[in-house]
Amino acid sequence: MVTKEEVISKFKEAIINGNEEEAVKWAKESISIGLDAYEMITKYGGEAMEVISKMYEERKIFVPEVLLAANALTSAIEVLRPHIKVEKTKVPAKIVLGVVEGDIHDIGKNLVKIMLSSAGFEVIDLGRDVPLQKFVDVAKEVKADVIGMSALMSTTMPGMKKVIDMLKEAGIRDKVAVIVGGGPVTPEWAQSIGADARPKDASAAVGITKQLVEELRKRRGESW
Amino acid sequence: MVEMTPKKRALLCFTGNKHKADRISCCDALTTATVEQMLAVKAPFPDAHKDVELAYRLAEAAWTIIGLEGFKLPFDLCIEAEALGCKINWGRIDRHPSVETPAFNDISEFKIPEKIIEKGRFPIKHKVEEKLRREYGDYLPIVNQVTGPFTVAGHIFGIERFLIWTKKKPIEQIKEVLMMIADINVEDSKEALRCGADIICIADPSATSDIISPQFFKEVLVPVYRSISRRLGAPIVLHICGNATAYLPYIPDTEVDAFSVDTQVNIAFAKQILGNRVAVAGGVPTISALLFGTPETVRKAVIDAISQGVDVVMPSCGIPPRTPTANFRALVEATKCMIYV
Numbered sequence: 001m002v003t004k005e006e007v008i009s010k011f012k013e014a015i016i017n018g019n020e021e022e023a024v025k026w027a028k029e030s031i032s033i034g035l036d037a038y039e040m041i042t043k044y045g046g047e048a049m050e051v052i053s054k055m056y057e058e059r060k061i062f063v064p065e066v067l068l069a070a071n072a073l074t075s076a077i078e079v080l081r082p083h084i085k086v087e088k089t090k091v092p093a094k095i096v097l098g099v100v101e102g103d104i105h106d107i108g109k110n111l112v113k114i115m116l117s118s119a120g121f122e123v124i125d126l127g128r129d130v131p132l133q134k135f136v137d138v139a140k141e142v143k144a145d146v147i148g149m150s151a152l153m154s155t156t157m158p159g160m161k162k163v164i165d166m167l168k169e170a171g172i173r174d175k176v177a178v179i180v181g182g183g184p185v186t187p188e189w190a191q192s193i194g195a196d197a198r199p200k201d202a203s204a205a206v207g208i209t210k211q212l213v214e215e216l217r218k219r220r221g222e223s224w
Numbered sequence: 225m226v227e228m229t230p231k232k233r234a235l236l237c238f239t240g241n242k243h244k245a246d247r248i249s250c251c252d253a254l255t256t257a258t259v260e261q262m263l264a265v266k267a268p269f270p271d272a273h274k275d276v277e278l279a280y281r282l283a284e285a286a287w288t289i290i291g292l293e294g295f296k297l298p299f300d301l302c303i304e305a306e307a308l309g310c311k312i313n314w315g316r317i318d319r320h321p322s323v324e325t326p327a328f329n330d331i332s333e334f335k336i337p338e339k340i341i342e343k344g345r346f347p348i349k350h351k352v353e354e355k356l357r358r359e360y361g362d363y364l365p366i367v368n369q370v371t372g373p374f375t376v377a378g379h380i381f382g383i384e385r386f387l388i389w390t391k392k393k394p395i396e397q398i399k400e401v402l403m404m405i406a407d408i409n410v411e412d413s414k415e416a417l418r419c420g421a422d423i424i425c426i427a428d429p430s431a432t433s434d435i436i437s438p439q440f441f442k443e444v445l446v447p448v449y450r451s452i453s454r455r456l457g458a459p460i461v462l463h464i465c466g467n468a469t470a471y472l473p474y475i476p477d478t479e480v481d482a483f484s485v486d487t488q489v490n491i492a493f494a495k496q497i498l499g500n501r502v503a504v505a506g507g508v509p510t511i512s513a514l515l516f517g518t519p520e521t522v523r524k525a526v527i528d529a530i531s532q533g534v535d536v537v538m539p540s541c542g543i544p545p546r547t548p549t550a551n552f553r554a555l556v557e558a559t560k561c562m563i564y565v
Contacts (some may be wrong), residue, residue: 018391059470062437064387071388102319107384107435129313130321153429154511155320155544183434183466184511 004035008044011076015048019067020075027076030088037083041118043075046206053203054222063107071094077118093213095146096139099182100159105152108182111202112148119206135163136170143224144176145213147207151182160185161193175224177212179205230293231422237536238459238482240503242528244534246534248530250559251294253367253425253461253484253505255542256286258405258490259318260549264289269545272312273300273321274345279352285363289549294423296367298349299426304371304408307344308336318545326382331393331401334380337466341412350419351409355418365423367461368416372428372522373405373448377515383430390440402448410455416459425461426452426480428458429541442474449478465541487512487540492532503505507556515544519554526558 002010005080007030014022030040052069054062099106099115104127117123122144126134138146147167151157160180167173177196190198199205234251236244250479256480262268264347265285267278282299286292306312310329312448312467328334337343353366371379377386390398396477413424431445459481465487475498481505485494487510495502507529508514511523526537537559543552 038320059437062433062440064391067384067388068391102315102322103320104324104381110384127323154515154541157511158515158544158546174311183432189511209514 002029002033004033006019006034007035008040012044012048012051014152015069015072015076016051018065018072020068020072022074023076024079027079031080036085038085038120040080041077041084042120045076045118046203047114047170049073049118050203053201057201064131067107067110070111073118074114090122091123093145093209093217094122094124094142095148095151095209096124096126096135096142096144097148098130098135099128099150100156100163101129101131102159103153103156104128104150105182106150108146108152111173112150112181112205115206116148116200116209119210121150121209128194132147132159132166136166137198139167139176140170140172145216146177146181146209147181148181148209150180151185154184156186157182158191160195166193175220177198177209177216178211179209181205229363231362232243233473234294234365234536235459238461238503238505239537240481240500242440242503242535244499248535248559249293250537250556250563251365251367251423252286252292252294252538253294253296253369253423253482253536254267254287254427254463254539255299255320256290256292256296256301257282258547259543260547261289262317262413262545268317269299269317269319269421271490272319273298273314274348276348276355283352283356284359284410286427290552292552293351293556294365294367295360296369296425297352298345298369298377299500301371301375301429302351302379303345303412304405304412306382307340307408308376309345310365310379320542320545323379326385327380330390331381331389331397334404335564336408340408341415346412346415346556350384350415353416353421353506354419366416366421367423367425368421369425369427370409370412370452372426372431372462373402373409374429374445375428376405376408378430381456383468387435390436390444391543395444399444399447402444403451406448406452410450413452413456417456421458423459423461424452425463425484427463429463429465431464433470434466438470438474441476446474446477449480449536454477455464463541469493476501482536484536484538485540490532491529491534493519495533505534505536505538506540507534507537510539510541510544510547514539514547514551517551519550522554523558526555527562528563 011026239248241506272278462482486503489560
């Protein structure tokens with residue numbers, strides 16, 4: 001008989017090792033012994049991805065290993081999601097995410113998406129090479145709390161500034177928080193274009209986004 | 225005294241012989257095209273990617289408008305992917321083409337069409353190179369850029385999928401695919417050299433150390449670049465985006481002549497590591513100096529790069545299309561008045 005602690009630790013280990021089959025197996029096991037599915041995803045899945053983030057930051061592992069871990073977590077989430085108890089009193093924060101126009105490098109964005117979804121955010125993924133106006137239009141349409149933009153090329157980075165300017169023009173800049181990220185995007189650049197934050201990696205994005213949403217909702221309330 | 229031709233200067237500087245040149249070269253082996261040049265010579269993106277006459281005019285503008293000491297073709301990184309069957313998004317005047325969909329679902333499907341360099345836009349590139357050589361004789365160097373094998377693999381298979389394969393498939397299979405793409409690079413370059421190109425630039429932006437490990441670079445990519453270097457009798461420049469500092473110790477093993485570095489690589493440090501084995505190109509930040517800076521910011525960056533020992537002054541990466549001509553020209557002007565520090 002395996003203990004809860006063992007299942008949790010095996011589950012995390014499988015994700016960290018990027019072992020999809022094992023991650024799914026221990027996710028199923030966690031349900032059968034009565035562990036909370038929501039907690040498995042947000043807490044333990046999140047913890048495993050934090051380990052991955054830290055290892056990536058220290059360059060002990062690289063993007064291929066991060067992708068394998070993310071794949072393992074995604075498959076585990078598929079198994080766990082149907083078992084989440086529905087008792088949501090709070091409206092989940094909505095984040096519109098995409099890679100700016102001209103840029104097709106979406107690895108970073110996909111990792112942020114996985115991290116944010118596993119932390120309970122509702123992620124509207126616009127994909128890659130997203131026309132700038134679409135960020136604004138979709139944010140309006142879904143009443144987003146946060147817009148997240150990514151760019152991996154110095155040639156496409158300026159698109160981020162344009163989106164922020166378009167939000168201002170549309171008069172909705174104060175309704176949403178804006179986070180930016182991607183290889184060439186420095187915190188100084190983020191600040192200079194008026195973004196709210198430039199999380200240093202996918203796992204940092206979770207904490208920062210939560211904080212931004214809290215501040216934002218305090219300021220403008222739950223509604224738009 | 226007769227002035228040294230920009231071609232001779234570039235060949236000396238790119239091969240680590242800058243002290244035999246009269247001064248440092250500012251031949252840009254990366255993208256040279258900007259919107260202001262496109263408008264001035266009436267050869268805008270995306271049409272200029274597909275038409276010999278327009279491409280010729282835009283390539284020439286690097287010299288006639290900016291004063292860069294050399295020509296470089298093509299203007300994008302999608303020629304290989306397109307010829308291999310990827311769908312291309314052509315972009316617009318201020319946006320480079322990008323690959324829209326991969327061409328193959330699995331390595332087993334991968335095959336290279338016969339006479340690939342006669343497909344897609346390879347012939348356009350070679351014709352333009354031929355024409356530039358005819359018009360400019362031996363005065364200015366022509367750089368033929370090839371998209372590096374790792375980036376092309378990302379294009380044709382999808383980068384995420386290919387990265388996962390690097391962990392899941394036998395590494396020999398990955399090496400074989402990259403070597404096959406290297407064959408295309410060689411075939412393309414040989415034809416370019418025949419048409420009059422002088423320098424080959426391997427641009428492999430996806431091979432950045434933000435994505436892959438120095439170990440993968442050393443074990444898998446170094447032999448691929450080396451195989452290209454060994455098969456081509458021309459100076460070779462390798463460009464990798466982002467922080468390539470961790471790759472520096474392995475660069476001499478690629479047997480390229482020059483390594484073009486992005487802003488995250490400290491030039492003085494790179495020079496220390498590479499010594500006189502591989503020249504260092506780059507030095508002018510594309511975003512902070514060229515795109516958003518002033519001519520003064522650019523001049524400072526040039527002086528700084530030269531004092532750190534750079535061998536060829538170039539933008540740190542592909543030039544953003546909206547870069548003002550005044551800033552781009554400042555790169556050339558500052559380089560020209562610097563002899564040696």
